[in-house]
Amino acid sequence: MLDGEFIVPGENGAPDFEAAMEVFRSSKSTHFYQFCIFDIIYLNHEKVAQKPLWERKELLDSLAIEHKHIVVSKWMYGHGIEYFQLTQDKGLEGIVLKDKNSPYEHKRSKHWYKVINYQYDSVDIVGLRKDKFGWLLAFKDGRPAGIMEFVPIKERKLLYSLKTSTGEDEKYIYTKPIPCKVKYRNLTKNNLLRIPSFDSWE
Numbered sequence: 001m002l003d004g005e006f007i008v009p010g011e012n013g014a015p016d017f018e019a020a021m022e023v024f025r026s027s028k029s030t031h032f033y034q035f036c037i038f039d040i041i042y043l044n045h046e047k048v049a050q051k052p053l054w055e056r057k058e059l060l061d062s063l064a065i066e067h068k069h070i071v072v073s074k075w076m077y078g079h080g081i082e083y084f085q086l087t088q089d090k091g092l093e094g095i096v097l098k099d100k101n102s103p104y105e106h107k108r109s110k111h112w113y114k115v116i117n118y119q120y121d122s123v124d125i126v127g128l129r130k131d132k133f134g135w136l137l138a139f140k141d142g143r144p145a146g147i148m149e150f151v152p153i154k155e156r157k158l159l160y161s162l163k164t165s166t167g168e169d170e171k172y173i174y175t176k177p178i179p180c181k182v183k184y185r186n187l188t189k190n191n192l193l194r195i196p197s198f199d200s201w202e
Contacts, residue, residue: 004037014092018189038073039104049104087117119184122202124177136172150197
């Protein structure tokens with residue numbers, strides 16, 4: 001029994017999140033997909049979940065899996081800073097730091113730490129979503145930048161105290177442009193910010 005993640009490799013080999021979603025949504029998708037394995041739970045009917053991570057990784061490597069739709073995640077001891085800098089150079093999403101002696105857990109673990117390679121940009125808040133929380137964003141040249149849902153309560157209250165409304169429709173209350181800085185994972189194929197979150201006011 002293996003644990004891993006379903007991915008669609010992009011042109012540069014990096015996982016393409018949007019393409020992976022397309023595979024799940026449509027049986028007609030022609031994207032090449034892979035199962036990227038990063039852990040092992042059972043081997044030959046024996047539970048190995050409580051063995052330390054380094055030992056489970058060695059067990060994975062010993063399987064010598066060869067299949068075009070299956071790939072084993074690469075790993076190394078130490079060199080976290082250098083490895084993270086490499087993901088920045090390649091424009092990848094980030095890395096996961098793991099305690100080499102940690103057991104397998106069926107949940108987010110204190111032994112694992114995800115370090116995300118955030119991108120930053122200055123944008124304008126131009127509207128408030130009505131049906132559920134979300135701020136409508138625009139790039140400085142006026143192009144749509146997406147919806148921001150991750151905003152601290154303090155900043156939400158501050159914005160709502162401002163009198164900046166310029167009109168509304170069924171979906172949004174529009175505002176005068178309010179500058180702020182956001183962090184996000186990457187740009188989508190439609191040139192929108194993927195998972196933007198509030199960083200600071202400008």
